Amino acid sequence: MNWEQLLSLKRFGDVNKRLRKSQDETRLGFEVDYDRVIFSSEFRSLQDKTQVIPMSQTDFVHTRLTHSLEVSVVARSLGRKIGEKILLKYPELKSEHGYLPNDFGAIVASAALAHDIGNPPFGHSGEKAIGEYFKTGLGMAYKEALTPKQYQDLCDFEGNANGFKILTQSREGRVGGLRLCYATLGAFIKYPKESLPKKPTQHVSDKKYGFFQSEKDAFMDVAEELGLIEAGTEGNVSFKRHPLAFLVEAADDICYTIIDFEDGINLGLIEEEFALEYLIKLVKDVIDINKYHQLTNTQDRISYLRALAINTLINEAISIFEANETAILNGTFTVSLLDKSKYEAQINDIIKISVEKIYQSQDVLDKEISGYAVISKLLDVYISAVNNDYNGKASNYDKLILKILPKTIDFKADDLYIRLLNVCHYVSLFSDSQAILTYRKFSGRLVY
Structure with a gap:
């Protein structure tokens, strides 16, 4: 894969190529994507969709909307910093085509903003509930009338695929959905494959699927424009990830690991002393002990550690991406960025506690x-x-x-x-x- 093609400004229905040098710097195409997502009705509905605690009446518990906004902020930082490094390595992207670090930030922020837009009510249990209706409920009656891949779309109803449907599906008066830049769509698609076969490899891209059969043509159009590497066999559609999808995933991983944990502490589901021990392990190299001990309440102490933890993991993700950029472009990098982190043990400890104390409360x-x-x-x-x-x-x-x-x-x-x-x-x-x-x-x- 090559960066010039991966940074395509094309939108659905375009006849002529959109050139970066021709863009209005005050309203860049990638930034327009962010606006289109945030003003969509589908995004607004996330303000009343579950992130951690379903139907919570507590002010400080995150919804899908606040989570998505926070992920987009982290993603923008990741994108801009990676953009700086990519442009140093491939200076022609800037000198010949006009790309800037903020372009990368805008792409990743827009994709991250939309990353949960397809999630049904009640969080991931909502996805499972739709799937169970067809796997074990009344929906089983339709199995013989559908192709295996169509039936699998329903049995494993996937928020990521539903998100791609929202962003790209045409209807009267809205041809091409939100008509986002293809670079943004590529960064959005964490799992560039169809629902079958399930998990054909251990590659992180094959963990789930990213589009329904109804959007197969739209996906193929995006994959071809971006020059994604084909990985499917025996007629099955599967591609290697757009490199910036790793950054969207990292932003999401950072936020739900740290901020869901913070919610659990603020709700009293996780004891403060117990929680602080885990967070301090993650930030022990950067914490200012004197400043920390000046903080007099739980919320301030947790906020301080949360900010340090997020910054630590942003820098870690950037280092891992930079070190593995060639493998990522070649499609041979097979795990999420934070799976290569030196803080993997601390991250896994935090996630384990969150599962026990929050997600299974x-x-x-x-x-x-x-x-x-x-x-x-x-x-x-x-x-x-x-x-x-x-x-x-x-x-x-x-x-x-x-x-x-x-x-x-x-x-x-x-x-x-x-x-x-x-x-x-x-x-x-x-x-x-x-x-x-x-x-x-x-x-x-x-x-x-």
């Missing part, structure tokens, strides 16, 4: 169980109404349901896969509160 488990029931009910009602209508068998109840469905999503497609996927996509757009309210309506419990 009674409050989280109880609400995830409720989330399964909510999503299953929504899927059942909407899928029944849509398919009964297509088959000319809609009941009066089905007709009422159809009236509340948005006109912007195609629920009348002849292709069963598209109908089913679009219902799942529609449910994925719900906020946590909207999903619960709709569940109550369907259960006959109106809320005024």
